[in-house]
Amino acid sequence: MTFEEKIVRRAALEVQDGFAVNLGIGLPTLVANYIPDGMFVMLQSENGLLGMGVFPVEAEVDADLINAGKQTVTAVPGASYFSSADSFAMIRGGHVDLTILGAMQVSQEGDLANWMIPGKMVKGMGGAMDLVAGAKRVIVAMQHTAKGAAKILRKCTLPLTGVHCVDMVITENAVFRIEKHTRQMFLCEIAEGLRVDDISAQTEAEFLAVPDLKTIEYR
Secondary structure, three states: OOHHHHHHHHHHOOOOOOOEEEEOOOHHHHHHHHOOOOOOOEEEEOOOEEEEOOOOOHHHOOOOOEOOOOOEOOEEEEEEEOOHHHHHHHHHOOOOOEEEEOOOEEEOOOOEEOOOOOOOOOOOOOOHHHHHHHOOOEEEEOOOEEOOEEOEEOOOOOOOOEOOOOOEEEOOOEEEEEEOOOOEEEEEEEOOOOOHHHHHHHOOOOOEEEEEEEEOOOO
């Protein structure tokens, strides 16, 4: 199993029957492929689609049917299309149960940086700033490190998308829960074969390992 598959399979376990879910651009969009048949989940894309399906095979590709990341997608029976204004009203109105986003950095207090690196071109901001403020729960799904450097930090050094907004961080090596009221990060699950010391070596943030630390399972 690749590290990407580990991350999205674990993230898919957080999707519950009846949820309206927004999946961020990149790795999180693959979560759609691991939602079980028979589970009623409506995937929302902020460009105006509620009821997004799995990625299309070649024969199903419709160039006019895209997600917010301009990837071609499918739509499930009962899907609806609407304006971006309505889409953001849905997000800002608190009608999205869960958003799963990628990130460049996350802090131990739940701050998120995922939209720009100073000095590099920004082609267009997505809806992440609205999603972290409006969705009921925010999960970050990302690689644990980038080129060997920690991405889970004491303080983010990149411009923030949101402050104290992340509830959970899922990587190929670990799952962290962040308590918003105490701003404390807890290590709850760890990849098979790794120890807490291995996670500490890859993580700048300060965290506590829960007493009933579990091995990561996948959908």
